Amino acid sequence: MNKKHIFVRPKRRFFEGSFFGHEKDLMKRIVLLVLGGLLIACSSEDDPTSPNESSIGAAVNFDRSSMLAHWADAIIQPGYADFLSQLQTLEARATQFTETPSDANLTALQSQWENAYTVWQKISMFEIGPAEAINYRLNINIYPSNTDLILRNIQEGSYNLNLSSNRVAKGFPALDYLLFGLAETKNETLAFYSGSQGIAYGNYLLALIADMKALTETVKMGWESGYRDTFVANDGNSATASVDRLVNDFIFYFEKHLRAGKMGIPAGVFSGAVMKQNIEALYHGNYSKHLFLTGLIAVQDFFNGKGYGDAPDGQSLATYITALNAVKEGADLSLLINTQFDQAKTRVATLASFKEELQQQPPIEFLEAYDTVQRLVPLLKVDMVSAMSITIDFVDADGD
Amino acid sequence: MVVVNTPETYSFERDGNSTVSFSGQTTRIQMANEIINRMKDFSATETILLNMFSNENSSFSNEDLNSSSKNVKSKTAASKDFFESNAAGSAAVRADFEGWLTAQVNETFPAQNTVASAGVAGQIADGSSTRYVSAKGLEYNQAFNKSLIGALMVDQILNNYISTGVLYAGSNKENNNNGVVADSKEYTNMEHKWDEAYGYLYGTSADKANPNETIGSDDSFLNKYLGKVDADSDFSGMAQTIFDAFALGRAAIVAKDYTLRDAQTAILRENISQVVAVRAVYYLQQGKNALATETPDYGAAFHDLSEGYGFIYSLQFTRKPGTNSPYFSRAEVLSFLDQITTGNGFWEVSPTTLETISTEIASRFNFTVAEAKD
Numbered sequence: 001m002n003k004k005h006i007f008v009r010p011k012r013r014f015f016e017g018s019f020f021g022h023e024k025d026l027m028k029r030i031v032l033l034v035l036g037g038l039l040i041a042c043s044s045e046d047d048p049t050s051p052n053e054s055s056i057g058a059a060v061n062f063d064r065s066s067m068l069a070h071w072a073d074a075i076i077q078p079g080y081a082d083f084l085s086q087l088q089t090l091e092a093r094a095t096q097f098t099e100t101p102s103d104a105n106l107t108a109l110q111s112q113w114e115n116a117y118t119v120w121q122k123i124s125m126f127e128i129g130p131a132e133a134i135n136y137r138l139n140i141n142i143y144p145s146n147t148d149l150i151l152r153n154i155q156e157g158s159y160n161l162n163l164s165s166n167r168v169a170k171g172f173p174a175l176d177y178l179l180f181g182l183a184e185t186k187n188e189t190l191a192f193y194s195g196s197q198g199i200a201y202g203n204y205l206l207a208l209i210a211d212m213k214a215l216t217e218t219v220k221m222g223w224e225s226g227y228r229d230t231f232v233a234n235d236g237n238s239a240t241a242s243v244d245r246l247v248n249d250f251i252f253y254f255e256k257h258l259r260a261g262k263m264g265i266p267a268g269v270f271s272g273a274v275m276k277q278n279i280e281a282l283y284h285g286n287y288s289k290h291l292f293l294t295g296l297i298a299v300q301d302f303f304n305g306k307g308y309g310d311a312p313d314g315q316s317l318a319t320y321i322t323a324l325n326a327v328k329e330g331a332d333l334s335l336l337i338n339t340q341f342d343q344a345k346t347r348v349a350t351l352a353s354f355k356e357e358l359q360q361q362p363p364i365e366f367l368e369a370y371d372t373v374q375r376l377v378p379l380l381k382v383d384m385v386s387a388m389s390i391t392i393d394f395v396d397a398d399g400d
Numbered sequence: 401m402v403v404v405n406t407p408e409t410y411s412f413e414r415d416g417n418s419t420v421s422f423s424g425q426t427t428r429i430q431m432a433n434e435i436i437n438r439m440k441d442f443s444a445t446e447t448i449l450l451n452m453f454s455n456e457n458s459s460f461s462n463e464d465l466n467s468s469s470k471n472v473k474s475k476t477a478a479s480k481d482f483f484e485s486n487a488a489g490s491a492a493v494r495a496d497f498e499g500w501l502t503a504q505v506n507e508t509f510p511a512q513n514t515v516a517s518a519g520v521a522g523q524i525a526d527g528s529s530t531r532y533v534s535a536k537g538l539e540y541n542q543a544f545n546k547s548l549i550g551a552l553m554v555d556q557i558l559n560n561y562i563s564t565g566v567l568y569a570g571s572n573k574e575n576n577n578n579g580v581v582a583d584s585k586e587y588t589n590m591e592h593k594w595d596e597a598y599g600y601l602y603g604t605s606a607d608k609a610n611p612n613e614t615i616g617s618d619d620s621f622l623n624k625y626l627g628k629v630d631a632d633s634d635f636s637g638m639a640q641t642i643f644d645a646f647a648l649g650r651a652a653i654v655a656k657d658y659t660l661r662d663a664q665t666a667i668l669r670e671n672i673s674q675v676v677a678v679r680a681v682y683y684l685q686q687g688k689n690a691l692a693t694e695t696p697d698y699g700a701a702f703h704d705l706s707e708g709y710g711f712i713y714s715l716q717f718t719r720k721p722g723t724n725s726p727y728f729s730r731a732e733v734l735s736f737l738d739q740i741t742t743g744n745g746f747w748e749v750s751p752t753t754l755e756t757i758s759t760e761i762a763s764r765f766n767f768t769v770a771e772a773k774d
Contacts (some may be wrong), residue, residue, distance in 0.1 A: 346533075361489035367488035394570070395570035
């Protein structure tokens, strides 16, 4: 309730180029915020996000190019490298397990599935360039999976994992079913891999992991063999510029995949009906919250330009907002956004497992936690992009 | 600036084709009508009523409704302004509606042939009619019906479709400024959003472009009660005021005059909120009068108070112009409802309580209890 909304975007023109004319600055792209002719229109009930008064008349310098280089070199590419190495370990554990389907090997494989799934949450948001070209996210993590199709593929032994119709039978959700969902107990699960159909089950497991690895190699190679430079060089401020596009992808991920996919849809926020079967990592049973929080923290880290792993921190959406002096109701916008991220993390962390929370009718605790996540949407999708003069390129259709 | 006049009818065209469309709203009003009728059918089960609310398992008699992708539940307490960041509140409201559906089957239906008395559900005479009430005297079908006016129609109109958050969503403003229509449609998104608001009031009108001809007789929801309020000489002209605001707001969107459009939003918020408030006070007063006689007419009183219960509930979805708040918060509304349903409920509610609540409601609006009471 009481959501603020900007409905007239201030007229701003961005200039790019070697503004100061120094030879050594030629390569440095300066974004100049021209405030002459700034027009903010609002009704009495709206509080526009706007540069504060002290910045009026001052040029705002923000180096979009260096932010893009930081995103590419210190966040996105190290993320893909880490994820690929997780998948390599996963493949090794799966090979070990299929050769010797023991309790210990199953445990080791399950645990590496957890590790790899966790790292996936840190890179899923970057659906741009090589990832976008192959629909990376939809190939790795569509849930709920179709267990009938998984079993049919295993029985038939021939399947083409490149078919889009098989997306619901592969990736992490299919592995979730094969490692945690075949039976109630570990011994019963082991029986699937050591019984008469054992080789078929094992082969499918390995095929799924090989598919995820191949897709990831494609994406990683795409960045290394050209896309990184294209991405960084496209440092303008049009709808097709890298910043505008990745910000859109980032917000789309946050709204549709993190907020809605992992919480809103299972909780029935949109349909009114709780859909317990739609949680991520359904068969594991106690991992959805961890995956969600990992994703939320990754989004906040990206917002703040935190380097992946040991990589250095750098320019970010937060420093961009600060350079623009964006304020909302007198408060620093990047601080407001970080405060809301912190509140969301804290509130979600207090929940029991998603599976347990969704047993409640209605799941009020879960919905209240969802609301703290939802409050980030207007901050990012309206206030932040308005300050940056970025246009949102996707709309919500309510179906009427 | 071009002067924009108030159109006499709600018809708008682009290149000779109508740009007005609100079939989804018409569908939901029809669904809601079927639900409240089915609540009075003793053969209905809890599953059937719940399925009708969410449109599952082909539970409507009208096949077009069964095959529709729409449902009432997902738009109940679902406005952008009030519920987008309040999913918990939305779920609580939907649980109230499902609670009334369930209670109708589990409490009222089994007592079909029991005479109602204080603390006992059953039937009670209201003139030539027979009402079926809970142990507290509440008709759950009335609670559902009148509460839905707020939670569906009023909330969707005032807090969603005529709200800047929806009208300016995405590139709506830019597209409307440049006459860019929605994919394979005749209308811009902004025009369409405004029409959807209109549809929640006039979606089942006989003449949808000129709906005041039959105002009050086109549904059992907002249209019906706008008609009733308009028929009270203290509020005559309200139907015209509301229609004019819808028509002028739509014309303003066509003319890209958003200041004028937002002025109509304010008029709609004030007047449609007032329709709810006037009816809440009206029924509280009717109930009070029926109880105040030497031999209280409980049947008539309970029927009035059951309707009043729903209109009070609906107050939480009203919208004070110039604010992001309803005229009465959910907490205030629930407190009013607690006061009239405490103990044996309508069997023992005092005239003072009914009068106090009436006065509190009227005092936040531009009308008096005396104006609303008849």
